Amino acid sequence: MIEVRNVTKTYGSTRVLDDVSLTIVPGGVTSIIGANGAGKSTLLSIIGRLLPADSGRVTVDGLDVTTTPGATLAKRLAVLRQENHTSIRLSVRELVAFGRFPHSRGRLTAADLATVDEAIAYFELEEFADRQLDQLSGGQRQRAHVAAVLCQDTDYVLLDEPLNNLDMRHSVQMMRRLRRMARDFAKTVVLVVHDINFASCHSDEVIAMRDGGVVAQGPTAELMTPELLSTVFDLDIAVHDIDGNRIGVYYS
Amino acid sequence: MSRVTSAETFARVRRRENRVLALLALAAVATVVAFCLIALRGNWEYALTIRARKVAAMVVVGCAVAVSSVLFQTVTNNRVLTPGIMGFDSLFVLVQTLVVYFFGALALSSADPRLMFAGQVVAMVVFAGALYRWLFDRRSRDLYVLVLAGVVCGTLFSSLSSLAARLINPNDFVVLQDTLFANFNSVDRNLLAVSAALVAVVSLWMVRLFPRLDVLALGREHALNLGVDHRSVVNQVLVAVAVLVSVATALVGPITFLGLLVANLARQFAGVSRHRVVVPASALLAVVALVGGQLVLERVFALDTALSVIINFVGGIYFIALLIREAKR
Numbered sequence: 001m002i003e004v005r006n007v008t009k010t011y012g013s014t015r016v017l018d019d020v021s022l023t024i025v026p027g028g029v030t031s032i033i034g035a036n037g038a039g040k041s042t043l044l045s046i047i048g049r050l051l052p053a054d055s056g057r058v059t060v061d062g063l064d065v066t067t068t069p070g071a072t073l074a075k076r077l078a079v080l081r082q083e084n085h086t087s088i089r090l091s092v093r094e095l096v097a098f099g100r101f102p103h104s105r106g107r108l109t110a111a112d113l114a115t116v117d118e119a120i121a122y123f124e125l126e127e128f129a130d131r132q133l134d135q136l137s138g139g140q141r142q143r144a145h146v147a148a149v150l151c152q153d154t155d156y157v158l159l160d161e162p163l164n165n166l167d168m169r170h171s172v173q174m175m176r177r178l179r180r181m182a183r184d185f186a187k188t189v190v191l192v193v194h195d196i197n198f199a200s201c202h203s204d205e206v207i208a209m210r211d212g213g214v215v216a217q218g219p220t221a222e223l224m225t226p227e228l229l230s231t232v233f234d235l236d237i238a239v240h241d242i243d244g245n246r247i248g249v250y251y252s
Numbered sequence: 253m254s255r256v257t258s259a260e261t262f263a264r265v266r267r268r269e270n271r272v273l274a275l276l277a278l279a280a281v282a283t284v285v286a287f288c289l290i291a292l293r294g295n296w297e298y299a300l301t302i303r304a305r306k307v308a309a310m311v312v313v314g315c316a317v318a319v320s321s322v323l324f325q326t327v328t329n330n331r332v333l334t335p336g337i338m339g340f341d342s343l344f345v346l347v348q349t350l351v352v353y354f355f356g357a358l359a360l361s362s363a364d365p366r367l368m369f370a371g372q373v374v375a376m377v378v379f380a381g382a383l384y385r386w387l388f389d390r391r392s393r394d395l396y397v398l399v400l401a402g403v404v405c406g407t408l409f410s411s412l413s414s415l416a417a418r419l420i421n422p423n424d425f426v427v428l429q430d431t432l433f434a435n436f437n438s439v440d441r442n443l444l445a446v447s448a449a450l451v452a453v454v455s456l457w458m459v460r461l462f463p464r465l466d467v468l469a470l471g472r473e474h475a476l477n478l479g480v481d482h483r484s485v486v487n488q489v490l491v492a493v494a495v496l497v498s499v500a501t502a503l504v505g506p507i508t509f510l511g512l513l514v515a516n517l518a519r520q521f522a523g524v525s526r527h528r529v530v531v532p533a534s535a536l537l538a539v540v541a542l543v544g545g546q547l548v549l550e551r552v553f554a555l556d557t558a559l560s561v562i563i564n565f566v567g568g569i570y571f572i573a574l575l576i577r578e579a580k581r
C-alpha cells in the first residue's frame with residue numbers, strides 16, 4: 001500500500017504540492033491525470049524518493065521512503081521519470097540489464113539475463129538491442145527505459161508518462177502489459193497519462209490533480225464524467241460509452 | 253530465427269574488454285622495461301636502482317591521477333572536468349605552503365613526514381569536500397560556469413600559495429621549494445613507499461565500489477531508483493580523490509591535464525564506460541604516457557625539461573578541443 005500523508009513541496013514561493021494525502025491500494029493500475037504543471041511528476045518523484053518533500057510522509061508497505069535503505073526499497077519500488085538523459089555511452093541491452101542491479105548488485109545471473117532477454121523481446125527492441133541509446137528514435141528509447149524499469153521486477157512500479165513518444169500500437173501493448181502485471185502478479189502500477197482514454201480503458205483507479213492538489217480519486221468509471229474532466233482540464237469534454245469503455249471526445 | 257542472447261553478447265563484450273586491458277598492460281610493461289634497460293651504461297646496478305625508483309614514482313603517480321580523474325568524472329557526471337582542472341592539486345600546494353607559513357620549515361622537515369602528510373590529507377578532504385558541495389550540489393550545473401569556477405579556484409589557490417611563499421622567511425622557502433617542485437628525479441624513498449601503499453589501499457577500496465559507480469554514472473535519479481546510496485558513494489569517492497590527489501601532488505607537483513587525457517582516451521579506447529575496464533585502462537595509459545614520455549625526453553631528445561610541461565601542453569589542447577565539441581552539442 002502506498003500512503004501519502006500531508007505532503008507539501010514549494011519551489012521558491014510557489015507551492016507545487018499543497019498538503020496532498022492519498023492512499024493507493026496494492027494490486028491494480030492507477031492513472032494520475034491533470035493539466036501541465038498540476039504537480040503530477042513532483043508527486044511521483046516524491047513517492048519514488050527521487051525528490052525530498054518539504055513536509056509530510058510517504059510510506060510504501062509501511063516503509064518510509066526517505067529513511068528505508070535505498071537497496072531495500074529498490075527491490076520493491078521502481079520509478080521512471082518523465083525525462084531520461086544519460087550522459088554515458090550505453091547500449092539498449094546494457095540499460096535494460098541495469099534494471100536487474102537491485103537484485104544482482106552487478107553480477108548478472110542466468111536468470112537475470114533471461115529476464116533481460118524477455119523484456120527486450122516484449123518491447124520489440126531486439127533489432128537495436130546493441131545500439132547506443134542516442135542512436136534510437138524517441139519512442140524506441142522510451143521503450144528501452146520502460147523495459148529497464150520493468151526488469152527491476154518490483155511490486156510497485158511508478159511511471160511518469162510511459163506513453164511519451166510511443167505510436168498507437170506500442171502504446172496499447174505497453175498498457176496491456178502493465179494491466180497484465182497488475183492482474184496476474186498483483187503488481188501495483190501508478191502512471192501519469194495525458195491521454196484520458198488510455199487512462200479510462202486500462203486503469204482501475206484514477207487520481208485527478210489540479211494546482212498541486214488532488215481533486216478526485218476513485219474507480220475509473222466514476223471519474224470519467226464530463227463534469228469532473230472539465231474542472232480538471234478547463235475544457236469541454238463529452239464522454240461516450242463505446243464498446244463498454246468510457247471515451248472522452250474533445251478534439252473539435 | 254536465431255536470436256542473440258544477452259548472455260552471449262555480454263560474454264563477447266567481456267572478452268573484448270579483457271583483450272583491451274591485456275594489450276594496455278603489455279604496452280605499459282614494455283615501456284617500463286625499455287625505460288629501465290635502454291642505454292644502461294657504466295655502473296649498471298646503481299643506474300638500474302635509480303631508474304627503478306623513478307619508474308616506481310611514475311607508476312604511483314600515474315595510478316593516483318588516473319583513478320582520481322575517472323572517479324571524479326563519474327561523481328560529477330561530466331567528461332571534461334578533472335580534479336586537476338578544478339584546482340584540487342593547487343589546493344594541496346596551498347595547504348602545504350600554509351603549513352610552512354604558520355609552523356615554519358622546521359615543522360615540515362622535523363615532524364614525522366607521514367604525520368605531516370596525514371594532516372595535509374585531512375585538510376584536503378575537508379576543503380575538497382566543501383569545494384565539491386559548493387560547486388556541484390545544485391540542480392542546474394552549467395559546464396562553462398564550472399570550468400570557469402575551476403580556473404578561478406586554481407588561480408586563486410596558486411596565487412595565495414605564492415603570496416604565502418613570499419611572506420615566508422628565505423630559509424624556510426628553500427625547504428618548501430624543494431618539496432613543491434619535486435620531480436621524478438628527486439623523489440624521496442620513504443615518501444614513495446608510503447604513497448604506493450596509500451594508492452594501493454585506496455584503489456582496492458574503490459574497486460569494491462565499481463558496480464555502484466557504474467550505476468551512479470547513469471545519473472543521480474537512475475542511481476537512486478536502482479538503490480544506490482548516492483550521497484554515501486559520492487562522499488567515499490571524494491575522500492579517495494582527495495587522498496590520491498594529495499599523494500600525486502606531494503610526489504611530483506601538479507600535472508593538471510594528465511588525468512583528463514588518460515581518462516578520456518581510456519574511455520575511447522575501451523569503448524565502454526564500466527569502471528572495471530576504464531579505471532585500470534586509464535591507469536595503464538597514464539603509466540605509458542609518463543614512462544614513455546620521460547623515456548623519449550631523456551633518451552631521444554636528451555632534454556631536462558619537466559615532463560609535466562609537455563603533458564600539460566598536449567592535454568591543454570585536448571581540453572580545449574573537448575570544450576569546443578561540448579559547445580557544438
Ligand SMILES: Nc1ncnc2c1ncn2[C@@H]1O[C@H](COP(=O)(O)OP(=O)(O)OP(=O)(O)O)[C@@H](O)[C@H]1O
Nearest residue numbers: 011016034035036037038039040041042043082391
Ligand atoms: N526544479 C523546479 N524549480 C521550480 N519549479 C519547478 C521545478 N520543477 C517543477 N516546477 C514547477 O512545479 C510545478 C509542477 O511541476 P510538475 O513537473 O510536477 O508538473 P506535471 O503535472 O508533471 O506537468 P506535465 O504534465 O507538464 O509533466 C510546475 O508549475 C513547474 O513549473
Ligand SMILES: [Mg+2]
Nearest residue numbers: 040041082160
Ligand atoms: Mg510531468
